[in-house]
Amino acid sequence: MGTESVLLGFTLLFGVYMAWNVGANDVANAMGTSVGSRALTLRRAVVVAAIMEFCGAFFVGSHVSDTVRRGIVNPEIFVSNPLFLAYGMIAALLAAGAWLQVASYYGWPVSTTHSIIGAILGFGVVIGGFRAVYWHQVGTIVMSWIVSPLMGGIIAYLIFTLLRRRIFYASNPVEAAKKLTPWLVFSLFFVLTLVMLFKGLKNLNLHLPFARALEFATAIGLIAALVSWPLVRRIRAGVAPQRELEIQPPKVAKALIKAVKNLRQAQTDSSGETHYQLTRLLSEVEMLAKTAQRGMEVEAGGDHLKAVERIFAYLQIMSACFVAFAHGANDVANAIGPLAAAVDVLKTGFVAMEASVPIWMLALGGLGIVVGLATWGWRVIETIGKKITELTPTRGFSAEFGAAMTIVIASKIGLPISTTHTLVGAVLGIGLARGLGALNLRIVRDIIVSWIVTIPAGAILAVLFFYVFRGLFG
Amino acid sequence: MESLDERKEKIPHLLENLMRTIIARLFGRSPIPPLQFHMSKVAECVQKVDDLFSALNAGDYEKIKTISEQISESEHAADLAKDDLRNDLAHGVFLPVDKTTLLTILALQDSIADKCEDIGVLLTLKRLELSETFKDDFQQFLSKNLETFGVAQRIIQQLDELLSTSFAGVEAEKVKKMVDDVAFKEHEADLLQRRLLQRLFELESAMPHGTFYLWQKIFEAVGNLSNLSENLGHRVRTLLDLKS
Numbered sequence: 001m002g003t004e005s006v007l008l009g010f011t012l013l014f015g016v017y018m019a020w021n022v023g024a025n026d027v028a029n030a031m032g033t034s035v036g037s038r039a040l041t042l043r044r045a046v047v048v049a050a051i052m053e054f055c056g057a058f059f060v061g062s063h064v065s066d067t068v069r070r071g072i073v074n075p076e077i078f079v080s081n082p083l084f085l086a087y088g089m090i091a092a093l094l095a096a097g098a099w100l101q102v103a104s105y106y107g108w109p110v111s112t113t114h115s116i117i118g119a120i121l122g123f124g125v126v127i128g129g130f131r132a133v134y135w136h137q138v139g140t141i142v143m144s145w146i147v148s149p150l151m152g153g154i155i156a157y158l159i160f161t162l163l164r165r166r167i168f169y170a171s172n173p174v175e176a177a178k179k180l181t182p183w184l185v186f187s188l189f190f191v192l193t194l195v196m197l198f199k200g201l202k203n204l205n206l207h208l209p210f211a212r213a214l215e216f217a218t219a220i221g222l223i224a225a226l227v228s229w230p231l232v233r234r235i236r237a238g239v240a241p242q243r244e245l246e247i248q249p250p251k252v253a254k255a256l257i258k259a260v261k262n263l264r265q266a267q268t269d270s271s272g273e274t275h276y277q278l279t280r281l282l283s284e285v286e287m288l289a290k291t292a293q294r295g296m297e298v299e300a301g302g303d304h305l306k307a308v309e310r311i312f313a314y315l316q317i318m319s320a321c322f323v324a325f326a327h328g329a330n331d332v333a334n335a336i337g338p339l340a341a342a343v344d345v346l347k348t349g350f351v352a353m354e355a356s357v358p359i360w361m362l363a364l365g366g367l368g369i370v371v372g373l374a375t376w377g378w379r380v381i382e383t384i385g386k387k388i389t390e391l392t393p394t395r396g397f398s399a400e401f402g403a404a405m406t407i408v409i410a411s412k413i414g415l416p417i418s419t420t421h422t423l424v425g426a427v428l429g430i431g432l433a434r435g436l437g438a439l440n441l442r443i444v445r446d447i448i449v450s451w452i453v454t455i456p457a458g459a460i461l462a463v464l465f466f467y468v469f470r471g472l473f474g
Numbered sequence: 475m476e477s478l479d480e481r482k483e484k485i486p487h488l489l490e491n492l493m494r495t496i497i498a499r500l501f502g503r504s505p506i507p508p509l510q511f512h513m514s515k516v517a518e519c520v521q522k523v524d525d526l527f528s529a530l531n532a533g534d535y536e537k538i539k540t541i542s543e544q545i546s547e548s549e550h551a552a553d554l555a556k557d558d559l560r561n562d563l564a565h566g567v568f569l570p571v572d573k574t575t576l577l578t579i580l581a582l583q584d585s586i587a588d589k590c591e592d593i594g595v596l597l598t599l600k601r602l603e604l605s606e607t608f609k610d611d612f613q614q615f616l617s618k619n620l621e622t623f624g625v626a627q628r629i630i631q632q633l634d635e636l637l638s639t640s641f642a643g644v645e646a647e648k649v650k651k652m653v654d655d656v657a658f659k660e661h662e663a664d665l666l667q668r669r670l671l672q673r674l675f676e677l678e679s680a681m682p683h684g685t686f687y688l689w690q691k692i693f694e695a696v697g698n699l700s701n702l703s704e705n706l707g708h709r710v711r712t713l714l715d716l717k718s
Contacts, residue, residue, distance in 0.1 A: 025494040026494075032495075033497060103494070107494075164639075169643040169644070250524075305645075384497055384498040387499075388497065390501060420496050424496065427497070428500075433640060434642075434715070436570060437503075437504025438502035438504045438567050438569055443496065443499050447496075
């Protein structure tokens with residue numbers, strides 16, 4: 001009994017550590033876009049993320065967790081030696097965690113998902129033999145790693161192109177944005193509800209056939225759209241005082257610049273009260289000179305676009321929720337999949353897995369993510385938000401929409417994908433639609449390299465830890 | 475010795491090393507603000523060309539010399555801004571605009587600054603005097619060129635708004651109109667230049683050959699300001715996503 005208890009403790013510890021890791025780092029990449037575009041304040045982003053991540057993990061997390069638990073390595077191989085499976089899964093958790101620490105330190109764009117899958121694969125092949133691995137399933141997963149960023153990118157591209165055509169081409173962009181809003185709200189809620197309900201919510205003993213789920217999703221989508229309609233009407237275009245800045249002849253700007261020069265000379269040479277007054281005067285004249293120089297820059301057009309972005313700031317709150325939900329649904333598996341497999345073995349002593357991942361484990365995973373977010377993740381969100389300054393809500397919304405849609409579908413099919421890489425794909429999609437100032441393509445190369453390195457690295461570490469555990473516990 | 479404040483500032487930096495900020499690293503520095511900054515330096519040069527001729531009008535040759543030196547300084551500042559932007563575009567950066575076009579725009583802005591410097595140098599070569607015969611025509615010609623450049627500058631100032639509508643829609647239509655405006659003003663400048671040259675040739679026999687030649691060079695250089703501005707406008711136009 002003693003060894004099992006110790007191992008059980010280890011499993012829970014490492015599982016929760018992994019969930020913490022997901023909450024500390026990966027959530028930030030999902031939420032950073034919302035903070036960067038100022039759709040959410042840091043505090044709100046953390047609250048939204050905490051609630052939605054937990055819901056995602058709890059309600060939809062079982063699918064991917066199940067894949068990680070028994071869809072990659074065939075548990076039956078370990079029937080004669082069930083503890084090996086437990087060692088392997090604990091080793092996988094530890095290996096992925098260690099690898100992520102190393103990667104974070106060096107700034108490699110490594111994915112949590114890839115680390116854990118690599119680790120499980122490694123121990124599966126080395127300990128269980130080549131036939132222990134469901135290669136067909138692994139092939140599907142690897143394919144999904146390639147397809148998910150592409151799909152995120154394509155959806156984001158399409159959404160942003162739709163916004164361009166419908167809003168930026170319209171003679172009144174604000175009205176156009178208001179008209180489009182209910183449709184976007186509808187599609188967001190429709191997809192989210194459909195994914196939640198269809199064959200889902202097993203945890204709540206709620207089984208709905210597709211037709212029923214479709215009806216429900218349509219209804220909820222419609223309600224959400226109807227609610228959004230009057231709300232968005234209330235947003236003012238914000239053209240309040242039509243500040244059509246009269247264009248000054250260039251002479252004015254020039255004269256003002258000269259005045260600034262002279263004032264500055266006077267200011268540096270003066271002292272005391274005069275110096276103070278000159279400093280004040282100087283800043284005022286400088287402001288005036290700047291506005292005169294800019295002339296036409298401040299125009300009605302700019303205000304319209306700002307109003308559009310304000311509308312999308314609200315929509316982005318929704319897409320941010322969606323992303324956090326999808327992320328929780330997919331990434332909780334990285335912690336809970338291996339944990340569930342190990343706990344099953346340790347509790348029963350057999351490789352006889354329960355039909356589905358127990359709810360308490362999903363709740364534990366969700367909680368781990370929330371704790372990670374609260375203790376460290378908010379810092380990362382803050383850092384990312386500060387660095388992403390060029391993202392506006394229209395872009396953020398489109399990117400998050402594309403990413404969330406992809407992730408939530410993958411979660412439903414039970415494919416463990418990298419949410420961060422999917423979001424990178426989505427942002428690149430916006431870039432292709434000419435929506436962003438500059439994108440660093442070097443990070444894409446780094447991501448591809450990190451794919452290639454992470455799988456063997458996770459595998460080797462997992463095997464290493466496996467032997468350590470076997471040596472320690474027999 | 476590091477002060478406490480300095481050390482405090484380093485702490486978040488150290489913490490950052492432990493973060494996986496992948497998404498943030500995807501976002502690069504937009505080339506548009508540096509391009510606009512470069513253009514503002516170029517505009518300083520162009521403004522000083524106006525001062526240059528005011529000084530000539532007043533017959534203040536010392537001032538011409540100082541202004542000419544100032545133009546050189548501004549031109550140098552523009553060059554630094556240009557190098558800065560070029561280095562940013564080195565490789566691995568994905569832009570919403572064609573990189574070659576962007577570099578061409580930068581090169582055009584740069585040659586406007588160069589032209590200003592040339593004008594400054596030309597005016598210091600010899601003590602010139604604005605002849606009454608073409609004084610008014612020249613003033614008109616100069617203002618037209620400055621005006622044309624002014625529109626080009628405003629087009630560049632529109633680039634950040636253009637980016638926010640992803641180079642499409644109403645904003646793009648607006649910029650297209652401005653480009654048409656530049657082209658029209660350049661044409662007007664051409665007409666003025668023709669008249670100005672006629673006036674100059676009226677003085678052919680009365681004017682020393684060197685002076686005659688110098689004026690011709692000056693007209694050419696000033697006329698280039700609008701020519702280059704027009705080219706600049708057309709380049710920006712190719713960036714637009716226009717309907718049809």
